Amino acid sequence: MAWLPLLAFFLAGASSFKLQSNSSALFEGSATPWELVLKVAKTDKLGFSSALWTSSDLLNQDSPWEKEEDAKYDAYNKVPFKKIRMCVGTPQSNCVEHVFAKKYQSAKALFSAGYIRDETVKQDGILKAFGPKKGAYQDCAMQRPGFNIQCKDGNKARWGYCNNCASQGCQISDSNDADSAIGIGLAGQSTDTELGGGWTAYFASGKGTCSANSKTFKAVWLWVASLEGSSRPYTRNVRDWTAVMKIAQTKTFGFSSSYWGNNKLLNSDSALAVEEDAKYQAFLDKPLDAIRMCVGKPEENCVIHTFQDQYDSAKALFTAGYIRDTTVDQKGILSAFGPSPGSYQNCGMQRPGFNIECKDGNKARWGYCNNCASQGCQESDSNDADSAIGIGLAGQSTDTEVGGGWTAYFASGKGTCSANSKTFKSVWLWVSSGSTASQAQDLALSADFSKVAADEAKFLSECSAALAPAECVKVVPRSLRTVVTVTAPTLPKLERASSQVFNAGLDLKTIGKLRPLLTECEGTLATGDNARHWACDGQPLEKCDATYTKTPNGQYYQCGAPYRMATTHIEQCVLAQLFGHTTEVGLDIIRYQFMPRKGIRGFMRKHALLEEPRSLKSFDEEAIMSCPALASIATTTGNCLHCIQDAGVGKFEPSGSLDMYVVATSNCELHEFRGDCACEVDPEARTIREEVHWFNGTHHGEGEVARDSRGKDALAVRLAGVDAPRELRRELRVKPNEALSKEKPRAIITSKDAGVVRHILDSGLLEHVLFNNPLFEQRSLKHASRRDFGRRMGELMRNYEYAASMDFGAFDGSCTKEVRDLIENDIIVSMFSKLLDVESKDGLLHAAIYDRIKDKCHMNVKNIIKAVVFDMIRESGDRSTSVLNFLTNLTLCVATVSMMLERRGDDGLQVFKQALIDLFGGEYDFGTKWCGGYAECGFKIEPQGPDGELDHSQCLVSTNERLEFCSKIAVSVGEETYSFPKPAKMSNSLTVSFDIGADRHTAGATKAIAMMANCVHQPLMYAVCKAVEGHKREGGRFNRELAKNIFQELLYEGGEGFEEAIKREHEIFMADGKDARAMMCAFERETGISVGEQEEAILPLASGNLDT
Structure with missing residues (x-):
């Protein structure tokens, strides 16, 4: 079932881990495995603007955990969590904790996520832990509490809140004036330096005063409650890497070296660990679709690049000429090679890719070019260049070529342009042509890693022997425990091994007894x-x-x-x-x-x-x-x-x-x-038999079992207008999802297919006239085609700097039954009055029209206003909900009564120019005033953003990268604009309830095909939908013939079917690797799933391997 592991992201599913039991009291100790990720000393090193909060760089990573000094550990970048704590003055006491509503992949992800407003931040806990003198500060509620906060007048905190002077009144709105901040990662008004932890100058100036006299540093230990070593198995895809070249700190493999293009080997028997130039046979004959270079060590500190196509060998790659590839990992290259930050020009890459040749003799076999640190950014292929970084280099004013590192001008120093920085680095070059998938699980153990580190290979060998046929493949040190990765070829074998660990621990010869640790139980x-x-x-x-x-x-x-x-x-x-x-x-x-x-x-x-x-x-x-x-x-x-x-x-x-x-x-x-x-079958077992009707098909009546949808349309046409010549059948019901919210029963149209067919006549005509008319440009984006949606959203993104995606509440709450009936009656009668004269009163059109017409509404303006405020309308199940809602709203917009409505309907998208925003002091002030105006007029307004509902001050979102509307996310890629559904919407759309008219495979595939059309331009989401659509369980097959009938009327140019047209459009899109890569980056911004993880997931999804 290749798609099930990935659906774990979209559908909150139960773990597939089997139930195990053991009567021994095995799990002892704390249920919360705290992991130290950061230490903040009494310095400005980790102030708000420090790059260490958002970069992968480490600081004093070998610092003992109890020592008071600035340090940033590897766990900061890698350990997932939902709970965080900071301990002030001492490593493990005097702490304040915070629990998030969602999981963060790392502390880096949290502090790179932008402003996170969170009113559950514990103000009393922060004040108690940091200890400002009571009465010296203003005792008000928190202003902008949360993470990565930026208040007025330069007051900021990575975790904490802002406040006003002790002499001022309480100002707790995000848009109010602020004077100070308390917490960690601080900057403050009139505060001469930033602070790693403590409070800024105005925070505790004294009762009734407002002086910048109280800046105070505090030492802080930052911990996260690790979710590493979870109880949840996962599929581990590991690339099979083959070493093809070793590049020593010499010029041997410079750009012009013949070794890049000939068949000659060099030191082909050289041991991998020996640092010397070598070219192996695999360079000539090992196919590849991915390549990696590891700097300084054979298999650590690596940069990986994945290609869209496969190359026959590394030789074929490096003799293919200039390959421009903007997906080259610039951050990864800088991190691996390690030039000092600030010494080089921090610009985008010039001519990134392979076999690059820039201006003035700057070249690289894999890397990119740059300009001097004193020059501006010049990123076009035709611009001037001064240097290169990567492998196989040549450079301007660089006296020799360089096998790996950077050329003379690359890192000459901040604001300089000197040929003084040529640097050699040793590099190991590897290639891969595929990956091996296995079932894996990360298990947390109470091991002393100092014992493990003494002989890591021996530990993995003993661990594998103890858990055979499972294998221990990786061990990771953490401050208070060890995480070991266990793999097995099948899930049952993995379950047995991990059950052994959880129920009996690990008893190893050289280390002794290792106890398991709980990691996800957050109580x-x-x-x-x-x-x-x-x-x-x-x-x-x-x-x-x-x-x-x-x-x-x-x-x-x-x-x-x-x-x-x-x-x-x-x-x-x-x-x-x-x-x-x-x-x-x-x-x-x-x-x-x-x-x-x-x-x-x-x-x-x-x-x-x-x-x-x-x-x-x-x-x-x-x-x-x-x-x-x-x-x-x-x-x-x-x-x-x-x-x-x-x-x-x-x-x-x-x-x-x-x-x-x-x-x-x-x-x-x-x-x-x-x-x-004892499981014996009752001899009088009953059977539910389907009712067979006179037509070729199956009628879906109450209490009957639906097996086949053939004939549904024929029956519906025959019965339309026969069972209820004037009024459609209605019953009091409560929908299952509404029952959970204590919704009261209401009348729901239950005429099923016959009712739908009946109102194809009137509703269908209205929909066609309004929604399918190409001259009607201002029709709803909700009903626009995929291409039209992208075109119109792209125009908005290119012409306006900011947008506000608003949810104004349900349309049904904005208009009354009386107002709607008055409008709908007039529209329907005027459109069909002539047709009614040519048909008898018992005709089908007569029945449809008079089913729509309600009692006329006669009231004055006062009553209309009262009705608008309180009454709800529109029956659930009505065939014409969309089109008649649209007509009613259209009419109200030009009528006097529209000025009196308290609310307006459904989603809204408003766009603004920067010049307008600037008139109000910036996006935060404008957003607060803009939404405040709606609120004062009685509107229920909910601004929408990447993380859901936004605070009013944040309602304006930059259109640079994304624009959200009608549950779709539009992404600007060059001159094109693509879109994909919100992941949560995709989750709901792919689920299959058990009130369906066809077997589960047919129903599921039908929904998946429809979702494929929405996800054409997002590779991972398309792959998931495609996998679901094509999935077959053993013993059950998807009825493809039925699916073709479902979509037989949706034919594209050339006569191809709906599904085939979608697949063809997706293949064309994927052929342009740049656009596809950009959409994967956009998905990473929305979900946190990296491009690499998406690529690794797409491959097994597309393979159809049921064991993946």
């Missing part, structure tokens, strides 16, 4: 029922969704898989039945939508079975699957899910001391199990 070690057990964030056992939980009777279970916990043998049979019917996604449907209401967990809680030790038996899959009743079960799921609903599966009916459970098989046979029947 504390709680006490209950006279026994210690883990409880995540205080949640009950069945709601725990993190790692392992110890139950009151001493057993361990993995949280996040409650549907695997069976209380009796009978439930184990039921669960095995369900497991045989569906995939993990289907289990999630059952788990989240079905069982919480009427299933296993509800029954367990109701009858207090969780309190009985005997009820917490482990799930023995082999024993259950051997039950005789399960032998003939097929794997298709669509009909079974219908049976589950119709038959009330999950409802227990106690009969004496026995429990009865109804189970549905794939052919909708219903079997009744009893507690003592």
Whole structure:
């Protein structure tokens, strides 16, 4: 199931890890593995503007954790977390903690994310930890609390809040004046230096005063609650690298060296660890689609580049002529080669790529050119150049060529232009033509890494021997623990190995006993029922969704898989039945939508079975699957899910001391199990039979099982206007998703296909006239084609510097039933009045029109205003919702009553020129006033941005890179503008509920094909949709013929079908590697998934390998 691992990002799914148990008390110690990432001394080194907050550079990374000095550790760049703490004055006490609503991949990601307003920042905790004298500061609420904050008058903090002088009143709005800041990473008004930690000059000047006299430094230790070493398995794709060349600190492999293009080898037997020039046979015959250079060490400090196409060999690559490639990793090259920041010109790359030849003799086999540090940026291929960095170099005023490093003018010093900086670096060059996929898991252990580091290879060897056939492939040191990566060829083998570690630890000969550590359970070690057990964030056992939980009777279970916990043998049979019917996604449907209401967990809680030790038996899959009743079960799921609903599966009916459970098989046979029947099938098993009608197809009536959609359209046309000649059928219902929010029942149109066909006549005509008319340029972007959407959004992005994407609340809340009916009646009657005269009163058009016409509305302006404020309209299920909403809004815009509406409909996009913004003092002030005006007029306004709803002061978003509207993200790439759906929307669109008219494969593929059309220009999202569309489970096949019928009317030029046209358009887009790369970068900005991770995910998705 190649697409399932990646769907874990889009769909919050349960872990596939199996339930294990052990009665020993194994997990001891803190449930929160704090990892030290940064130390802030009493200096200005880590003030707000320090590049160390947002770069990958390290500082004093070998500094002992208890020593008070500025330091930035590798963990700052790599450890994921949801909880952070800063300890003031001492490493592990006097701390203040903060918990985020989402996971951050690293501290670097957090402090590079821009302003994060968070009112849950603990003001009392900060004041207590930092300790300003009470009464010396203004005791007000926090101004701009959060992370990466920038207040008025230059007051800033990486984590903290702003305040005013002690003599001023409270000003807590983001747009108010500010005088000071407290926290870490500070800058302040009238504060002569920045501060790593403490408070700025005006913060605590004294009661009733306002003097810049209180600047105070504090030493701070910054920790994150590591989520490394999680309990969740993942697919590990590892490239197979082959060394092809070693470049010593010599000129041997300079740009003009013949070794780059001939078949001659050099020191081909040289050991990899020896630093000397060498060219191996693999340089000539190893194919590649990726290349890496490691600077200073054979396999560390590396830069990787991936190509769109494969080359036959490194020789073929370096004899291919100039290859311009803007995806060359500039930051990676600078970090690996290590020129001193500030000594070189910080500009974009000139002629980046391979075999480059810039002006004035500056050249590189892999790298880019630059100008002197004293010159301005010149990034065009035709501009002047002064230097080069990378491998295979030649440079202006550089006395020799350089195998690897940089040429004379590259890093001459800030503001200078001298040929004084030629530098050699030793480089190992590797190539790869593919990757090996394996199941992997990172396990946190209580190992002393000093013992491991003494012989890392020996540790991995002993670890692998202990967990065979699994293998320990990587070990990473952290301050208080060790993380080891375990891999296995299959998930079951990995599960057995990791279960061994979690339940028994690791007993190694040279190191001794290693205990496992919990990493994702974000609560504390709680006490209950006279026994210690883990409880995540205080949640009950069945709601725990993190790692392992110890139950009151001493057993361990993995949280996040409650549907695997069976209380009796009978439930184990039921669960095995369900497991045989569906995939993990289907289990999630059952788990989240079905069982919480009427299933296993509800029954367990109701009858207090969780309190009985005997009820917490482990799930023995082999024993259950051997039950005789399960032998003939097929794997298709669509009909079974219908049976589950119709038959009330999950409802227990106690009969004496026995429990009865109804189970549905794939052919909708219903079997009744009893507690003592040992999985025997009730001899009087019932069968739900589909009702066969007189036409060639299947009618989807109430309580019937839907298997085939052929004939739906024929039946709908025959029945349109027959069952209800005047009024469409309506029933009181509550939608499942609305029931969760306590929505009251309301009338919903339930005429199904017949009602849709009936209103094809009137609604369809209106839609065609308004939404498909090319002359109607101002039609809704929501209904524009993909190309038209990109064109119009691109024009806005090019012509305006700022945009505000607004959600004004539901349109139905902005207009009353009376107003809408008045407008719709007049429009409908005027459009169709002549046609009504030529048809009898019993005709189909008559029925459609009079079903629409409501009672006329007669009222004065006062009543209309009152109706607008309070009344809601429009029935759910109405065929004409979109087009009639549009007409009503259009009419109201030109009518007097539009001035009196309190709200307006749905999404809005407003764009602004910089000149207008400047009149109001900047984007923050303008945004506050702009949204404030709406709020004063009674509008419910919710500005939207990359991270969801924004504060009013942040409603203006730069159009440089993205523009969001109607749940789509438009991205400007050169002269083109592309778009892709918001990832959360894609998640919802790819899900398949179990109220469907076709089998699950057909329904899922149908939705996936539709989503492919939205994701043509985002490689990863397209790959996910394509994988879902093409997915086949063993025993169940996607009905492609049916899918073709669904889209048969959507033909493109050349007669090709909808799906084929989408695929062809995507292939054309992917052929331009630059645009595709840009869209992958845009996706990285939205989700945090790097371009490299996307590329590694796309390959297995496209392969169709069900074991990936």
